[in-house]
Amino acid sequence: MSIQKTISPIDGSLYHERELDTTASIEKALTLSKKAQDAWKHTPLAERKAICEKALAYFLRNADEIGLEITWQMGRPVRYTANEIKRGFAERARYMIDIADEALATIEVPPVDGFQRFIKREPVGVVFVIAPWNYPYLTSVNSVFPALLAGNSVIYKAAQQTPLCGDRFAAAFAEAGLPEGVFQHLTLDHGQVARIIGDARVDYVAFTGSVAGGKAIQKAIDERFIIAGLELGGKDPAYVRADADLENAVENLVDGSYFNSGQSCCGIERIYVHESVFNEFVEGFRKLTLTYKLGNPLDPETTLGPLVKASAAAFARDQVAEALSKGARSLVDPSHFPADAAGSPYMAPQVLIDVDHTMSIMTEESFAPIVGIMSVKDDAEAIRLMNDSAYGLTASIWTRDKDAALAIGDQVETGTWFMNRCDYLDPALAWTGVKNTGRGASLSVIGYEALTRPKSFHLKL
Incomplete structure (x- = not known):
C-alpha cells in the first residue's frame, strides 16, 4: 500500500502521512460524484449559495488553526498564514457567491413574434480541481466555490505538501449540509491523476501548478473533448x-x-x-x-x-x-x-x-x-x-x-x-494569463463560463 508523506520545511520532520486512494475508492468517488451532481444541479441557486456561505463561516471560524497547519505544511510565517483565509479566501468566496445570480442567469434574446428564445447556463458536470501547495486555499477557492455554485460536483486533489486542505474543505462542506458526494477529496499520485482526467465522468479540470504539470494534464486529456483551465508558471x-x-x-x-x-x-x-x-x-x-x-x-x-x-x-x-x-x-x-x-x-x-x-x-x-x-x-x-x-x-x-x-x-x-x-488578485477581474502561463480564466463573471455550458431554447409558439 502506497503512503504519501509530508515533510515540514520548518525542521525536516515528518508532519503528516496518509495512504493513497485505491483503484476501488477512486471508482467509488467518480460514480458517487456523477450521481450526486445529477441531483445537485437541480438544487435552487439560493440553497447552493446558503451552503457556500455556511462553508465560508467554517473557514473563518477556524482560520487561526488552519493558518498554523499551513505554516507547518509549507513554511509560510505564522504571522501571515491565517490571513490566507481571513482576507483573500473570504474575499473571493464572497464575491463569487454575490455574483452567482447574475453570472448564472438565463440570457434573454430580442423577442420575435411567435417564438420564445433564451439561453440557459447549465453546469458542466464533474469538476476535478488539482490544487497547488503555495497558496493551497487561496487558489482552490477560485474553482471550488464557483463550481459548486454553478451546480457542478467537485473532486479535489490537494498537493502532497498540503494534504490537510482537502480535509478542511470536506469538513466545511459537511458542516454546511452539502449533500454527500457533491464534494470529495482524494489522495493521488500522478498516474492516478492522469487516469481520472481520462475518465469519461470528468467534465472539466482546474489545475494550478508548473508548466510541466500543465503539459501532463493536457496529455492526460488526450483525445477527450473537455477543457482544462491551466494556471501555470510566471516571471x-x-x-x-x-x-x-x-x-x-x-x-x-x-x-x-x-x-x-x-x-x-x-x-x-x-x-x-x-x-x-x-x-x-x-x-x-x-x-x-x-x-x-x-x-x-x-x-x-x-x-x-x-x-x-x-x-x-x-x-x-x-x-x-x-x-x-x-x-x-x-x-x-x-x-x-x-x-x-x-x-x-x-x-x-x-x-x-x-x-x-x-x-x-x-x-x-x-x-x-x-x-x-x-x-x-x-x-x-x-x-x-x-x-x-x-x-x-x-x-x-x-x-x-x-x-x-x-x-x-x-x-x-x-x-x-x-x-x-x-x-x-481582484475577484471582480478575470484571473488569466498568456503564453506559458496557461489558458482559461477564473473569478469574475467570466470565471463561471468554463464551469457552465450554454443550452439554447428555441420554442415556436
Missing part, C-alpha cells in the same frame, strides 16, 4: 518609471518580491527601473530587504520563512551563482541573515544588479526570495524586456501618469496589468 515584471513615487514603489515591490518567500505565481521576479532613478530605487530596495527576519516561521517575529524544500532553495542559489558568474553583483550579504544555511530550505533574500537576459534569474521562474533589477533608458526598452519572457501572468508599472500606464499596458503581453500595485 512577473515591474517597471519603475522616472516619475514614480519611489517610496511607494520600493515598499510594495519588496513585499511583492519576498512575501511567501517569493513562492507566488504573481510575485515580482524581475524589475526594470528608469536610469534616472535607478540608484535611488535600488538603495531603497536594498535597505528595506535588510529589515526582513529570516527564521523559524512559528516565531511571530519572523517575516521570511523557509522555502518549501531544500531542493527549491538549491535551485534558486544556483540561479544566483550563475548570474554572479556572468557579471551580476549581489547587494545583500547572506551573513546578514544568520538562519541562511546551504543545503537547507532557509535562504537569505537576494537583490542582484548588473543583470541581463542571458541570465536565468531574469528569464526562468525562480519561485524564491531573489530578484534581479535592470536599468532601462525609456519606455520602449522596458516594454521590450517585459515582453521578452515565456510567461505572462501579471505585470506592473509604477508611475504618476495614468495615460502612460494605459498606453504601455496595451503593449505588454500579460494577463493582468497593474498600476502602482502588484501581487494582488
Whole structure:
C-alpha cells in the first residue's frame, strides 16, 4: 500500500502521512460524484449559495488553526498564514457567491413574434480541481466555490505538501449540509491523476501548478473533448518609471518580491527601473530587504520563512551563482541573515544588479526570495524586456501618469496589468494569463463560463 508523506520545511520532520486512494475508492468517488451532481444541479441557486456561505463561516471560524497547519505544511510565517483565509479566501468566496445570480442567469434574446428564445447556463458536470501547495486555499477557492455554485460536483486533489486542505474543505462542506458526494477529496499520485482526467465522468479540470504539470494534464486529456483551465508558471515584471513615487514603489515591490518567500505565481521576479532613478530605487530596495527576519516561521517575529524544500532553495542559489558568474553583483550579504544555511530550505533574500537576459534569474521562474533589477533608458526598452519572457501572468508599472500606464499596458503581453500595485488578485477581474502561463480564466463573471455550458431554447409558439 502506497503512503504519501509530508515533510515540514520548518525542521525536516515528518508532519503528516496518509495512504493513497485505491483503484476501488477512486471508482467509488467518480460514480458517487456523477450521481450526486445529477441531483445537485437541480438544487435552487439560493440553497447552493446558503451552503457556500455556511462553508465560508467554517473557514473563518477556524482560520487561526488552519493558518498554523499551513505554516507547518509549507513554511509560510505564522504571522501571515491565517490571513490566507481571513482576507483573500473570504474575499473571493464572497464575491463569487454575490455574483452567482447574475453570472448564472438565463440570457434573454430580442423577442420575435411567435417564438420564445433564451439561453440557459447549465453546469458542466464533474469538476476535478488539482490544487497547488503555495497558496493551497487561496487558489482552490477560485474553482471550488464557483463550481459548486454553478451546480457542478467537485473532486479535489490537494498537493502532497498540503494534504490537510482537502480535509478542511470536506469538513466545511459537511458542516454546511452539502449533500454527500457533491464534494470529495482524494489522495493521488500522478498516474492516478492522469487516469481520472481520462475518465469519461470528468467534465472539466482546474489545475494550478508548473508548466510541466500543465503539459501532463493536457496529455492526460488526450483525445477527450473537455477543457482544462491551466494556471501555470510566471516571471512577473515591474517597471519603475522616472516619475514614480519611489517610496511607494520600493515598499510594495519588496513585499511583492519576498512575501511567501517569493513562492507566488504573481510575485515580482524581475524589475526594470528608469536610469534616472535607478540608484535611488535600488538603495531603497536594498535597505528595506535588510529589515526582513529570516527564521523559524512559528516565531511571530519572523517575516521570511523557509522555502518549501531544500531542493527549491538549491535551485534558486544556483540561479544566483550563475548570474554572479556572468557579471551580476549581489547587494545583500547572506551573513546578514544568520538562519541562511546551504543545503537547507532557509535562504537569505537576494537583490542582484548588473543583470541581463542571458541570465536565468531574469528569464526562468525562480519561485524564491531573489530578484534581479535592470536599468532601462525609456519606455520602449522596458516594454521590450517585459515582453521578452515565456510567461505572462501579471505585470506592473509604477508611475504618476495614468495615460502612460494605459498606453504601455496595451503593449505588454500579460494577463493582468497593474498600476502602482502588484501581487494582488481582484475577484471582480478575470484571473488569466498568456503564453506559458496557461489558458482559461477564473473569478469574475467570466470565471463561471468554463464551469457552465450554454443550452439554447428555441420554442415556436
